[in-house]
Amino acid sequence: MDLQRSIAISAGGLKAQSLRMRVVAENLANQDTLASAPGEQPYQRKVVMFKDVLDREIGASTVKVDRVTVDRSEFQKVYMPSHPGADEQGYVLKPNVNGIIETSDMKEAQRSYEANLNAVEAAKSLTMRTIDLLR
Secondary structure, three states: OHHHHHHHHHHHHHHHHHHHHHHHHHHHHOOOOOOOOOOOOOOOOEEEEEEEEEEOOOOEEEEEEEEEEEOOOOOEEEEOOOOOOOOOOOEEEEOOOOHHHHHHHHHHHHHHHHHHHHHHHHHHHHHHHHHHHHO
Protein backbone atom coordinates (compact mmCIF):
# COMPACT_ATOMS: atom_id res chain seq x y z
CA MET A 1 0.00 0.00 0.00
CA ASP A 2 2.88 2.41 0.68
CA LEU A 3 4.18 1.90 -2.84
CA GLN A 4 0.76 2.74 -4.28
CA ARG A 5 0.72 5.86 -2.11
CA SER A 6 4.16 6.82 -3.44
CA ILE A 7 2.94 6.42 -7.01
CA ALA A 8 -0.17 8.52 -6.31
CA ILE A 9 1.91 11.30 -4.73
CA SER A 10 4.35 11.34 -7.64
CA ALA A 11 1.49 11.26 -10.16
CA GLY A 12 0.13 14.45 -8.58
CA GLY A 13 3.56 16.04 -8.99
CA LEU A 14 3.71 14.94 -12.63
CA LYS A 15 0.33 16.51 -13.36
CA ALA A 16 1.20 19.78 -11.60
CA GLN A 17 4.60 20.15 -13.30
CA SER A 18 3.10 19.27 -16.68
CA LEU A 19 0.68 22.21 -16.38
CA ARG A 20 3.53 24.44 -15.22
CA MET A 21 5.57 23.53 -18.32
CA ARG A 22 2.59 24.32 -20.57
CA VAL A 23 2.13 27.74 -18.94
CA VAL A 24 5.85 28.54 -19.25
CA ALA A 25 5.75 27.48 -22.92
CA GLU A 26 2.80 29.85 -23.46
CA ASN A 27 4.74 32.67 -21.80
CA LEU A 28 7.78 32.03 -24.00
CA ALA A 29 5.65 31.87 -27.13
CA ASN A 30 4.11 35.26 -26.35
CA GLN A 31 7.16 37.13 -25.06
CA ASP A 32 7.34 39.26 -28.21
CA THR A 33 3.60 39.90 -28.59
CA LEU A 34 3.18 43.67 -28.52
CA ALA A 35 0.05 45.70 -27.88
CA SER A 36 -1.88 45.91 -31.14
CA ALA A 37 -3.45 49.32 -30.59
CA PRO A 38 -2.70 52.36 -28.42
CA GLY A 39 -4.10 51.91 -24.93
CA GLU A 40 -4.29 48.11 -25.22
CA GLN A 41 -2.25 45.82 -23.03
CA PRO A 42 0.07 43.19 -24.46
CA TYR A 43 0.21 39.55 -23.35
CA GLN A 44 0.50 39.29 -19.57
CA ARG A 45 2.78 36.65 -18.06
CA LYS A 46 1.03 33.76 -16.30
CA VAL A 47 2.24 32.04 -13.14
CA VAL A 48 1.18 28.66 -11.71
CA MET A 49 0.42 28.53 -7.99
CA PHE A 50 0.60 25.20 -6.17
CA LYS A 51 -1.01 24.05 -2.95
CA ASP A 52 -0.56 21.12 -0.60
CA VAL A 53 -3.72 19.00 -0.39
CA LEU A 54 -4.47 16.12 1.96
CA ASP A 55 -5.75 13.21 -0.12
CA ARG A 56 -7.87 11.26 2.36
CA GLU A 57 -8.19 8.30 0.00
CA ILE A 58 -4.46 7.56 0.11
CA GLY A 59 -3.82 9.22 3.49
CA ALA A 60 -1.05 11.53 2.31
CA SER A 61 -0.43 15.09 1.19
CA THR A 62 -0.12 15.71 -2.53
CA VAL A 63 0.60 18.75 -4.64
CA LYS A 64 -2.18 20.27 -6.73
CA VAL A 65 -2.41 23.34 -8.91
CA ASP A 66 -4.19 25.98 -6.88
CA ARG A 67 -4.64 28.44 -9.74
CA VAL A 68 -2.99 30.08 -12.70
CA THR A 69 -2.66 33.82 -12.12
CA VAL A 70 -1.29 36.71 -14.13
CA ASP A 71 1.91 38.46 -13.16
CA ARG A 72 1.06 42.04 -12.18
CA SER A 73 4.55 43.43 -12.80
CA GLU A 74 4.98 46.43 -15.07
CA PHE A 75 5.06 46.15 -18.84
CA GLN A 76 8.14 47.36 -20.66
CA LYS A 77 7.93 50.31 -23.03
CA VAL A 78 9.74 50.09 -26.34
CA TYR A 79 10.20 53.05 -28.66
CA MET A 80 8.63 52.06 -32.00
CA PRO A 81 6.84 55.09 -33.45
CA SER A 82 5.83 53.25 -36.65
CA HIS A 83 4.10 50.38 -34.82
CA PRO A 84 0.27 50.45 -34.91
CA GLY A 85 0.16 49.99 -31.14
CA ALA A 86 2.39 52.99 -30.41
CA ASP A 87 1.04 55.76 -28.19
CA GLU A 88 1.36 59.48 -29.03
CA GLN A 89 4.99 59.47 -27.75
CA GLY A 90 5.87 56.49 -29.99
CA TYR A 91 6.09 53.85 -27.26
CA VAL A 92 4.58 50.36 -27.46
CA LEU A 93 3.91 48.17 -24.44
CA LYS A 94 5.85 44.91 -24.41
CA PRO A 95 4.86 41.84 -22.33
CA ASN A 96 6.22 41.43 -18.81
CA VAL A 97 7.86 38.14 -19.85
CA ASN A 98 11.59 37.65 -19.30
CA GLY A 99 12.93 34.81 -21.44
CA ILE A 100 15.74 34.02 -19.00
CA ILE A 101 13.32 33.63 -16.08
CA GLU A 102 10.96 31.52 -18.18
CA THR A 103 13.79 29.27 -19.34
CA SER A 104 14.90 28.84 -15.73
CA ASP A 105 11.32 28.03 -14.67
CA MET A 106 11.06 25.51 -17.52
CA LYS A 107 14.27 23.77 -16.42
CA GLU A 108 13.05 23.63 -12.82
CA ALA A 109 9.67 22.21 -13.86
CA GLN A 110 11.38 19.70 -16.15
CA ARG A 111 13.68 18.51 -13.36
CA SER A 112 10.77 18.19 -10.93
CA TYR A 113 8.82 16.25 -13.55
CA GLU A 114 11.77 13.90 -14.11
CA ALA A 115 12.22 13.38 -10.36
CA ASN A 116 8.57 12.42 -9.98
CA LEU A 117 8.80 10.12 -13.00
CA ASN A 118 11.86 8.42 -11.47
CA ALA A 119 9.98 7.97 -8.20
CA VAL A 120 7.09 6.31 -10.06
CA GLU A 121 9.52 4.01 -11.86
CA ALA A 122 11.24 3.08 -8.58
CA ALA A 123 7.93 2.31 -6.87
CA LYS A 124 6.81 0.28 -9.87
CA SER A 125 10.07 -1.68 -9.84
CA LEU A 126 9.77 -2.38 -6.10
CA THR A 127 6.18 -3.53 -6.57
CA MET A 128 7.27 -5.95 -9.30
CA ARG A 129 10.08 -7.30 -7.10
CA THR A 130 7.65 -7.83 -4.26
CA ILE A 131 5.28 -9.74 -6.54
CA ASP A 132 8.17 -11.89 -7.77
CA LEU A 133 9.15 -12.71 -4.17
CA LEU A 134 5.60 -13.77 -3.32
CA ARG A 135 5.46 -16.31 -6.18
